[in-house]
Amino acid sequence: MSQDHEIQYVDIDDLLLDPRNPRLPESIERTEREILGYMASQTSIEDLVSAIAQNDYFAGEPVIAVPHPASSEQEGSDDSQKYVVVEGNRRLTAVKILQDIDIIEHPGLRLREIYDNAIHRPSSIPVIVRASREAVIPYLGYRHITGVKEWEPLAKARYIYDLFILSNESDSPEDRYRFVAKQIGSRYDHIKRNLDALAAYRVIEENGYFGIRGLSESSIKFGVLMTAINDSNIGRYVGVCEEDDHGDFYPVHPIINHKVINVRNLHQLCRWIYEKKENGKSVLGESRNIRQLSHVLKNEKATKILIDGASLEYAHRQTEGVTEDLKQSLYEAEALISQAASVVAHVRYEDELLELARSMRENIKLIGNTLKDKQRQASEDDDAF
Helix, strand or coil: CCCCCCCCEEHHHHHEEECCCCCCCCCCCHHHHHHHHHHHHCCCCHHHHHHHHHCCCCCCCCEEEEEHHHHHHHHCCCCCCCCCEEEEEHHHHHHHHHCCHHCCCCHHHHHHHHHCCCCCCCCEEEEEECCHHHHHHHHHHHHHCCCCCCHHHHHHHHHHHHCCCCCCCCCHHHHHHHHHHHHCCCCCHHHHHHHHHHHHHHHHCCCHHHHHHCCCCCCCCCHHHHHHHHHHHHHHHHHEEEEEECCCCCEECCCCCHHCCCHHHHHHHHHHCCCCCCCCCCCCCHHHHHHHHHHEEEEEEEEHHHHHCCCCCHHHHEEECHHHHHHHHHHHHHHHHHHHHHHHHHHHCCCHHHHHHHHHHHHHHHHHHHHHHHHHHHHHHHHHH
């Protein structure tokens, strides 16, 4: 088969699933059978199998493959050329199932029903063959990173790393991030954020997810981890960035040297984010509380309080961040009250509305009186000085 961009039909038996698929967990053995089993059970394959079984394979969606190294080295032998499908592994899985459902263990009742009633069982599918994986990787980025068929966050980060290792090692880390960003039409900071989080994740994985009950590759909320360590204070705490004497943060590029990561602090962060307490919630709770955690980790006293077992809310009260949060809440409340004031003349009277207004008035008086007391106390302290 010529290795150009023309669509050609290849027998299913000559197409192999990609053992380097970023969506595959590290725990999955990289054999055809194991990969098939995972793809069939974890990627909602039934609807795709049903569509192909009833309507045949859509010629307008060729898979993209590269020559399998072993068969390429045996050129001239009687064995047919094998290809590794780099893009389209779910579609290939679906077609392989329609050829022989027993290639996967314990197929579900619905999948077996689809198989038994299949009208079409394609034995070959359209393929675009590229010379190397490197030639396909940029396209995957457009499709699964910035495109309409996005991967899960961890799979995205792994793919970005595949691109990163294609960059020139002699270039600066910043230039290597820019190289990746250019390949997939993304931003420098987005690439760095993913790679920082992937470096941290690898340390978590190497340490057995720190023994946190229920935490694994399939359950970890990688996006929350990425958002957390992208914050400068949290990033400094776990070692993905450092702070100079002027309070400015600078990167240390853990994807190049993961030893810069503070394993003990990363362990602590994982417990705050992922470990469930008796009430079923973690110390962090919702991801919107990352801002509070950032304020806490900026304050040595508050950090110790949190490590010692206090709630995030209590630890946060010991920081200056609580003042900023109050200010933001008041601005938001003012905007909402102004909006309500602009329409109140046009609504009909309800007792509930009046009660809400009275409750708001009492809360506003409480806030105002408390702030006046603090103003008076500050004035007295100045006079005493």
